[in-house]
Amino acid sequence: xxxxxxxxxxxxxxxxxxxxxxxxxxxxxxxxxxxxxxxxxxxxxxxxxxxxxxxxxxxxxxxxxxxxxxxxxxxxxxxxxxxxxxxxxxxxxxxxxxxxxxxxxxxxxxxxxxxxx
Amino acid sequence: xxxxxxxxxxxxxxxxxxxxxxxxxxxxxxxxxxxxxxxxxxxxxxxxxxxxxxxxxxxxxxxxxxxxxxxxxxxxxxxxxxxxxxxxxxxxxxxxxxxxxxxxxxxxxxxxxxxxxxxxxxxxxxxxxxxxxxxxxxxxxxxxxxxxxxxxxxxxxxxxxxxxxxxxxxxxxxxxxxxxxxxxxxxxxxxxxxxxxxxxxxxxxxxxxxxxxxxxxxxxxxxxxxxxxxxxxxxxxxxxxxxxxxxxxxxxxxxxxxxxxxxxxxxxxxxxxxxxxxxxxxxxxxxxxxxxxxxxxxxxxxxxxxxxxxxxxxxxxxxxxxxxxxxxxxxxxxxxxxxxxxxxxxxxxxxxxxxxxxxxxxxxxxxxxxxxxxxxxxxxxxxxxxxxxxxxxxxxxxxxxxxxxxxxxxxxxxxxxxxxxxxxxxxxxxxxxxxxxxxxxxxxxxxxxxxxxxxxxxxxxxxxxxxxxxxxxxxx
Numbered sequence: 354x355x356x357x358x359x360x361x362x363x364x365x366x367x368x369x370x371x372x373x374x375x376x377x378x379x380x381x382x383x384x385x386x387x388x389x390x391x392x393x394x395x396x397x398x399x400x401x402x403x404x405x406x407x408x409x410x411x412x413x414x415x416x417x418x419x420x421x422x423x424x425x426x427x428x429x430x431x432x433x434x435x436x437x438x439x440x441x442x443x444x445x446x447x448x449x450x451x452x453x454x455x456x457x458x459x460x461x462x463x464x465x466x467x468x469x470x
Numbered sequence: 471x472x473x474x475x476x477x478x479x480x481x482x483x484x485x486x487x488x489x490x491x492x493x494x495x496x497x498x499x500x501x502x503x504x505x506x507x508x509x510x511x512x513x514x515x516x517x518x519x520x521x522x523x524x525x526x527x528x529x530x531x532x533x534x535x536x537x538x539x540x541x542x543x544x545x546x547x548x549x550x551x552x553x554x555x556x557x558x559x560x561x562x563x564x565x566x567x568x569x570x571x572x573x574x575x576x577x578x579x580x581x582x583x584x585x586x587x588x589x590x591x592x593x594x595x596x597x598x599x600x601x602x603x604x605x606x607x608x609x610x611x612x613x614x615x616x617x618x619x620x621x622x623x624x625x626x627x628x629x630x631x632x633x634x635x636x637x638x639x640x641x642x643x644x645x646x647x648x649x650x651x652x653x654x655x656x657x658x659x660x661x662x663x664x665x666x667x668x669x670x671x672x673x674x675x676x677x678x679x680x681x682x683x684x685x686x687x688x689x690x691x692x693x694x695x696x697x698x699x700x701x702x703x704x705x706x707x708x709x710x711x712x713x714x715x716x717x718x719x720x721x722x723x724x725x726x727x728x729x730x731x732x733x734x735x736x737x738x739x740x741x742x743x744x745x746x747x748x749x750x751x752x753x754x755x756x757x758x759x760x761x762x763x764x765x766x767x768x769x770x771x772x773x774x775x776x777x778x779x780x781x782x783x784x785x786x787x788x789x790x791x792x793x794x795x796x797x798x799x800x801x802x803x804x805x806x807x808x809x810x811x812x813x814x815x816x817x818x819x820x821x822x823x824x825x826x827x828x829x830x831x832x833x834x835x836x837x838x839x840x841x842x843x844x845x846x847x848x849x850x851x852x853x854x855x856x857x858x859x860x861x862x863x864x865x866x867x868x869x870x871x872x873x874x875x876x877x878x879x880x881x882x883x884x885x886x887x888x889x890x891x892x893x894x895x896x897x898x899x900x901x902x903x904x905x906x907x908x909x910x911x912x913x914x915x916x917x918x919x920x921x922x923x924x925x926x927x928x929x930x931x932x933x934x935x936x937x938x939x940x941x942x943x944x945x946x
Contacts, residue, residue: 359601362715362723369711369724372493373731380500380739381775381782386696390562391499391509392732393703395492397565398516398725399573399710400539401523402717406579407538410531415583420538422575427542428549429569434513435550436561437499441506 387440394433400426473528484522485721491515492725496732502786519721563624563699566706570616573709574676577609580716581672585665594668595661605715607657607675612709614679615686619702622687627695637688646685653678686752694751697740701752704733769908772920774927777935780902781942787864787900789820791856793893794836795829797870797905797932804843806936807869811845813943822849824856824866824893826874853893860897868895868903868919870932875903876917887915901925904935 356364380388403426407419492515498508524535546565553561581598584590590597598606625631639645653675660671690698707729714722741748784790792807811821823845829836837850851859860866868875875895878885895901896919903925919925928935 358718359715362601362718362720365720365723366711366715366727369727370731373496373728373733374735376493376496376728377500377732377735377739379778379782380736381502381779384500384502384505385700385736385740386558386562387505387509388496388499389696389700389703389733389736390558390565391512392496392729392736393562393566393569393706394509395496395512395516395725396569396703396707396710396729396733397572398519398722398729399569399576399713400516400542401519401719402576402710402713402722403538403572403579404520404523404535405527405717405719406576406583407534408527408530410533413583413587415579415587416534418575418579418582420534422572422579423535423538424542424545425568425575426572427539428546429565429572430516430546431543432546432550432561433565433569434509434516435547436553436558436565437509438506439550440558441509 387437390433390437390440394430394437397426397429397433400430476525476528481522481526484518484525485719488515488519488522488721489724491518492728496728502782519725522721559696559699560624560627563620563627563695563702566699566703567617567620567624570613570620570702570706570709572613573706573713574610574613574617574679576713577606577613577716578672578676581606586669590665592665593661594663594665597665602716602718603661604657605712607660607672609709609712609716610672610676611653611657611679611682612705612712614676615683616702616706616709618680618683619687619705620683620699622684623695623698623702626687626690627699631688636691639685639689642685642689646682649678649682649685653682689753690751697737697748697751700733700737700740701748704730704737707731707733769916769920771923772908772927773925774929775902777928777938777942780926780928781939781946783900783902784814784819784865784939784943785817785946787814787819789822789863790814790865790867791822791824791860791863791895791898793824793826793829793866793868793871793875793895794840795826795869795871795874797872798836799839799870801870801932801934803869803931803933803936804839804845806933806940808840808843808845810936810940810943811849813940817943822851822856822859824853824895825850826853826871826893827891829871829874853891857894860894863898864900866895866898866901868901868905869936870904872905872917873915875919876915877922878915878918881918885915895919896922896924899924902928904928904930904932906931 400423403419403422407416407423409416491511495508495512495515498504498511549561585594585597595603622631631637656671656675656678660668660675663671687698707726711723711726711730714720714726738748741751792811794807798804798807814821823840825836840850873887875893876887877892877896879887879890879892882888901919901922901924903920905927907929908920920927
């Protein structure tokens, strides 16, 4: 038996779908949004396809579309992982709720400083 | 190392590592303790994937690639850092839309390069390859739906578009199915057409997909948007997978398919927690009738979960407060509650009981009941002493109590129980309310606590739920 590229692709697609189905069974409700956000960042993997679509320097339609695809996919990836981490950081800090408050204030104050400068 | 070895061996191994990191990442994201590490692992996997794709290209002109990535990084990071914590679902919806449009753009770009710019003489399926041409069309369709669908979801979450209310067009099901059918026809014609004639059909397909995304999302109410965003997230995974078929990259196929399937499961889990079926959410129109009357007895936005999920939250709790009420007495669950408390204490969790003066049907009802189960007296704390503690508490379990934890008593001056002192359970990080149904308590009024974002309902008899919780905590 020899599999053509299409069949290999379909095999991979079906098996990967099963992995996806099996990976998540029970999720505590507090993690619904972070998990959704993290999985969403992974779907930005299409950036790899976008990179392959803009490989010459010429300002052709295909290259411009490719570059826009790279930019939007990168927004998805970078923003997605950062925002997920921000959400999850809140869970990590629950051990010292009292130490958290002054720290948060300080960061905010620094932010205001930066704006003034 | 020659570029050939790089492409045939090194790059595939990098892609494999990246796939494995995605799998571990998603798995760890589903547990509170490991979630942050899981996210970091997935991010490393993504970095590897990008490095791999650059190595695969070898020496090419990087100008478009570099500017695209730079712009994307700046915008993405700016959004992620500036967004308010409360606006997270909106943010996820927006990012998801960007991911969807990226997949569609990759497909259009490949099509434009191989068909329009090189202008081959044959048919489109000859220029792109037969199955690649089909996946190009699917990628455009799904990516387009994801893009506009996510933007509509974003607006609904922000309370725009008729304040998030469902928008129901006449004959909307016929319009939607008609357009979906049309998109398949347009895609089919484009695949079979000659190179120059196909452009108009591809553009028509893109336009229809964008309209479909809007039409599929506007009939769904704002409260159901998290479910919709989760489903659209699944779509964007499938769109990425289709883009993987287009460019023949297994990493995209795998990661996209995994996100597609995991997103679907997560959507299902979220539906179950809201007591709705997915079909019921998607058909839309839910909540059209309740036009925002303040005193309505209907519950909206109630989240429920099972003992398994509750146990996963309890696993990571440093402090737990149990609020017993009449339901505990009815269910004769005092021994079960003590058993659960003992197990949690053995794990190092601080457990106390908050006793409201009118909990139960007589003063001291709860003290008596819990004393019967040999709960140490010093663990029973009175309302005035424990109320300041709630905001530093990880988990509150409300066992068959209702009116004594109703925040309407302090927040709503028109409420029949206005001014009644309550236990401030709503200030805790997570609240589990164990209750047989959403029926009203002794005062016969709606309990606002059940609608709070940090509240999860566990429906069932107090004793049975506690036994379920004990079994789950044991299994941790």
